[in-house]
Amino acid sequence: MRSFFLKKGVNLSVKTYGVTALSYMALGLFASLIIGLIIQTIGQQFGIAFFENMGALAISLMGPAIGVAVAYGLQAPPLVVFSAVATGAAGAELGGPAGAFIAALVSVELGKLISKETRLDIIVTPLVTIIAGYGTAQLLGPGIQAFMTGFGDLIVWATERQPLIMGILVAGLMGLALTAPISSAAIAIILDLNGIAAGAATVGCAAQMVGFAASSFRENKFSGLAALGIGTSMLQVPNVVRRPLILIPPTVAGMVVAPFSTMVFMMENNAAGAGMGTSGLVGQIMTFQTMGFSFEVLGAVLLLHVVAPALISLGLSEWMRKRNWIRMGDMKIREG
Template sequence: MSEQANKQELTGFRKYMKEQNIEFSFNRIFIQGLGGMAHGLFASLLIGTILGTIGQFTPGAVGTFLAEVSAYTKEIQGAAMAMAIAYAMKADPYVLYSLATVGLVANKLGAAGGPLAVYFVSLVAILAGKLVSKRTPIDLIITPTVTICVGVLVANLIAPPIGSFAVWLGTIIMWATNQQPFLMGILVSVIVGIILTLPISSAAICAGLGLVGLAGGAAVAGCCAQMVGFAVCSYRENKLNGLASIGLGTSMLLVPNLLKKPILWIPPTLTAAITGPIATCLFSLRMNGAPISSGMGTSGIVGPIGVVTGWLNPSEAAVKMGEVALTPGAMDWIGMILICFVLPAILSWVISEFMRKKGWIEFGDYKLV
């Protein structure tokens, strides 16, 4: 490329976009954006749901306080998601702060599909804010005004249809799982489990679709199969540190290993294909807690906690699906423990050991870098 072309590029549109930290890439939009959305949901609705559940069993003023906290987190979840997305996408301070209003409005207008509406509306508002950020002497006025006005306008235009579409798609998946629990148990478990390990937020996707009920149970099975499965498969290389960081943290830590050798994905994925239909057909495992829990697996034990929460106090999404609070029996507890912990560990270990003996997996393949 000539020197003249380089100068044009440095003074042109690309230079401006780089200076404003605007990047149209898969990593920025999907990995960072969806990851931020999941973090915002976790720090608001999900933690509030957990605290609210604890409050149900805590008498007196402490229980009342926890219930109050839980109610506040549900009200603020849209703002938390939007600000977390802005933070993950490296937005300037005034853009980030302005996303509180945008997220609140998008979540409200998106109704049951609010999380997905917040995601798309936030992307547009962040872009608008970044375009003008720090470009005028009155940045304190211009940047928040542009970010909020564009965000609220876009929310009014697209949040309702996005919310309706998300609800429709989630309803279709849940309906199909109820009609064909074996086949859909396999598909949902495998697909959501794979998404969990990829640098894309399965939690955000499950929340956006409002995935609860049997489909949510299949998603939990797949996510637990990936996390517990990879933790056990890699124990030879990573010992207790790896067992904890992968099994209780995230299986995304192994993405570099999987990119080098995709066959390493077989043990937990095949396990998910087995535990998914067992969850739906044998134990009727339902995730009726917060939908985000369907895509969390054993990360912080959020998936199992969500199952228990759904037994005691179904989320709004579950109530709309006609689910009611249940008194769990022995089989419910056995099923949850088997699907979330025991079967993923045993099946993944057996499959991986077979593959090691065949030479398909070698020592060091699962070593965390």
């Protein structure tokens, strides 16, 4: 059985489903929901109906995008990939983003097992894949959606009542998730984080990116500043594995700034921006969409998402360098 699974490319592991599949789900989310929200926001702000309609269409195709992304990430055969359009759509309709992910995951793995095992592959493979996905969506979708939404609501509720403690926790954990090889964006959307909890998550994620960019500037120069600051802090994962201490400056920066976000500036965001940090400036664009465009909000965003995390991370990393806890080259981004 195990050899058959391996031959079909089905690897039952936490890494495969919790890291690889979830990361590709995030790409599907970005290529549909998140970019759709950005396009729709541009249309709304400038009164361009074409952009509004285009954005709304992209948002509506979140489920199929997740299905295809998961299938592609799990290296499914073509018929399974194309069938995942339907299973992702079914999962999204019945269980939201989490439902789309689970329905796609189950259907893709079962589709891979049956693929090219019969002479009627062109019929059997998509049939099995779609039945498996739709059945999973019907059976598990509503429950998964209710649980994830309820858990997200609990986090939002707790953050509103304990903004100091929960703000620190949300910022710290979501920031670590962003740098880890999992998807903080997917987590935020699955949990439907919003309000000041989403604002704290944005601060924590932004601190990881901006913090690493600032504290590693001497090693990575301007190319690293851009790659880490508006790309992704996951570029530092190999260095974190070798030297975990480098996580301390950006993580502490996010946790220090978070209470100012939740208690002083009352920063808010939506689920699409909560887990993005400064990646493509999505976290900031969604903050403006949530809180409105004003100089006050712009100033708060610059202070809490960029300036404060950069200064705190840089200062703490320099202090750690003087004690040889961080050495020259520990945060060097290595090509390949």
